[in-house]
Amino acid sequence: MQTEKKTRVAILGYGNIGKAVEEAVSMTNDMTIAGIFHHDETDRLNACHPDIVLLGVPSREVPGTAERLLSTGLNTVDSFDIHTQIPTVHKLLNDTARTHNAVSILSAGWDPGSDSVFRTLMEALMPSGLTYTDFGPGRSMGHTVAAKHIEGVKDALSMTIPLGTGIHRRMVYVEIKDGYSYDNVRDAILQDDYFAHDETHVIEVENVQALNNVAHGVHLTRNGVSGTTHNQRIDMTMTINNPALTGQIMVASARAAMRLAERKHYGCFTMIELAPVDLLEGGKEEWIKKLV
Amino acid sequence: MQTEKKTRVAILGYGNIGKAVEEAVSMTNDMTIAGIFHHDETDRLNACHPDIVLLGVPSREVPGTAERLLSTGLNTVDSFDIHTQIPTVHKLLNDTARTHNAVSILSAGWDPGSDSVFRTLMEALMPSGLTYTDFGPGRSMGHTVAAKHIEGVKDALSMTIPLGTGIHRRMVYVEIKDGYSYDNVRDAILQDDYFAHDETHVIEVENVQALNNVAHGVHLTRNGVSGTTHNQRIDMTMTINNPALTGQIMVASARAAMRLAERKHYGCFTMIELAPVDLLEGGKEEWIKKLV
Numbered sequence: 001m002q003t004e005k006k007t008r009v010a011i012l013g014y015g016n017i018g019k020a021v022e023e024a025v026s027m028t029n030d031m032t033i034a035g036i037f038h039h040d041e042t043d044r045l046n047a048c049h050p051d052i053v054l055l056g057v058p059s060r061e062v063p064g065t066a067e068r069l070l071s072t073g074l075n076t077v078d079s080f081d082i083h084t085q086i087p088t089v090h091k092l093l094n095d096t097a098r099t100h101n102a103v104s105i106l107s108a109g110w111d112p113g114s115d116s117v118f119r120t121l122m123e124a125l126m127p128s129g130l131t132y133t134d135f136g137p138g139r140s141m142g143h144t145v146a147a148k149h150i151e152g153v154k155d156a157l158s159m160t161i162p163l164g165t166g167i168h169r170r171m172v173y174v175e176i177k178d179g180y181s182y183d184n185v186r187d188a189i190l191q192d193d194y195f196a197h198d199e200t201h202v203i204e205v206e207n208v209q210a211l212n213n214v215a216h217g218v219h220l221t222r223n224g225v226s227g228t229t230h231n232q233r234i235d236m237t238m239t240i241n242n243p244a245l246t247g248q249i250m251v252a253s254a255r256a257a258m259r260l261a262e263r264k265h266y267g268c269f270t271m272i273e274l275a276p277v278d279l280l281e282g283g284k285e286e287w288i289k290k291l292v
Numbered sequence: 293m294q295t296e297k298k299t300r301v302a303i304l305g306y307g308n309i310g311k312a313v314e315e316a317v318s319m320t321n322d323m324t325i326a327g328i329f330h331h332d333e334t335d336r337l338n339a340c341h342p343d344i345v346l347l348g349v350p351s352r353e354v355p356g357t358a359e360r361l362l363s364t365g366l367n368t369v370d371s372f373d374i375h376t377q378i379p380t381v382h383k384l385l386n387d388t389a390r391t392h393n394a395v396s397i398l399s400a401g402w403d404p405g406s407d408s409v410f411r412t413l414m415e416a417l418m419p420s421g422l423t424y425t426d427f428g429p430g431r432s433m434g435h436t437v438a439a440k441h442i443e444g445v446k447d448a449l450s451m452t453i454p455l456g457t458g459i460h461r462r463m464v465y466v467e468i469k470d471g472y473s474y475d476n477v478r479d480a481i482l483q484d485d486y487f488a489h490d491e492t493h494v495i496e497v498e499n500v501q502a503l504n505n506v507a508h509g510v511h512l513t514r515n516g517v518s519g520t521t522h523n524q525r526i527d528m529t530m531t532i533n534n535p536a537l538t539g540q541i542m543v544a545s546a547r548a549a550m551r552l553a554e555r556k557h558y559g560c561f562t563m564i565e566l567a568p569v570d571l572l573e574g575g576k577e578e579w580i581k582k583l584v
Contacts, residue, residue, distance in 0.1 A: 248417060277564040
């Protein structure tokens, strides 16, 4: 690979995800960092002429940002994680990418992302049956933000605890602002729509930062039917550093995006639409020999 | 799907796999059986004008049979399982398929097959590290056949027992022919190349058929590095009816083959070269909504 032209990767947004993307690119032989940019630096970004832009911006900013970049013919990868909006965003970015001969990889994280691929394979192997996705234990970004917005909360951390069959417990650790009572804060959290539907425990602590840990995990199971044969079982567990895995998957997906662009196969793709071998560095023949 | 034209599937070879393919097709809404044929009936097979032929013939007959069918422009799916020969067969069938505008899906079983896809994803998520594939407990076809060929063996069954880190124990159950001694049979098995490299136990039984059971399983693990972050772990276990899963995967792969043929994307593909969503019945948009 050293003799081939390296893919020039721009990183837009430099929080946990942007830093993890930078680390993952640094471990490849086929990519190089073209530049790292903050949200508002799209002019500087365009000036460095990257082959592809990896988005480390918050999920709610992904659709607008990706659409703007795709409109200038730049390829993009994101880890957009608002599951319910994926079909709409997929259609939007697909239209824009096709119009401008670009490739967008949408929702390239671990869930949505690689878990989606595992769920797809489970469905293909056992077309009738039940799949359960049990997250955690690990910090939920969405629930943590929701808890931080409750009046009287100085800092918060919401842990997701798996109880099986897709049911989760929320353990919310809070620092209370001076002048507010624990009881009022707890009641406000329990009534918030993010927490009202799950078993939720609110625990007051002196220092939320001391609990900081980006470890996460997931457990996927399916018991289903292959052909007419029941009781086929598959069970998958991951225990991971959350941003490191997300950054790695975005970088692998950038490789797949470049290969689709080379084949002039433009549009927006989720990970279940990608050939897995295209995620890997180097020649397909070597991987067929090693992995098949 | 009911209003669309159904894919006409021919089954060539009607042993365990052929029967499992028939069952899996019967559970779909987008395929129908065009005909079921024995090895030597390729003329009758051609006369029924199938869209695709699913091969239930022994692995060693797959390359020749697939090449002959592809040469007449027929698409094929097989579950060829001689790992070391896959790269050569892939190249051979790819050339033939491209020349005749056909699609071949090679080694579409569970290993090689869906396990290959899991290994590819594990590699993409954690590019440095070690993957172990531990098979069983379950009956090994290759080792069973090898044991049956030993002089003095009336019937045999070789079970694969996983010891972890890719190391396996072989439990060989044998019925001894009249006039032969257990000691001689045991020594011949232990010296056979199939068994000489693993811990092997040979056990005399009165009736091998009474042990018959097509249950099998596999345990795949990887502990690796995402970006620069070590100790990322993934662990996958399947416990399955072996021919039922193989037949199901061949049928799902036939669907992917038809979609590639529609796109005039001819050639030979292993499962790591297929977009997982193409394995599933029905529209891509619905699956993105449900699985991503």
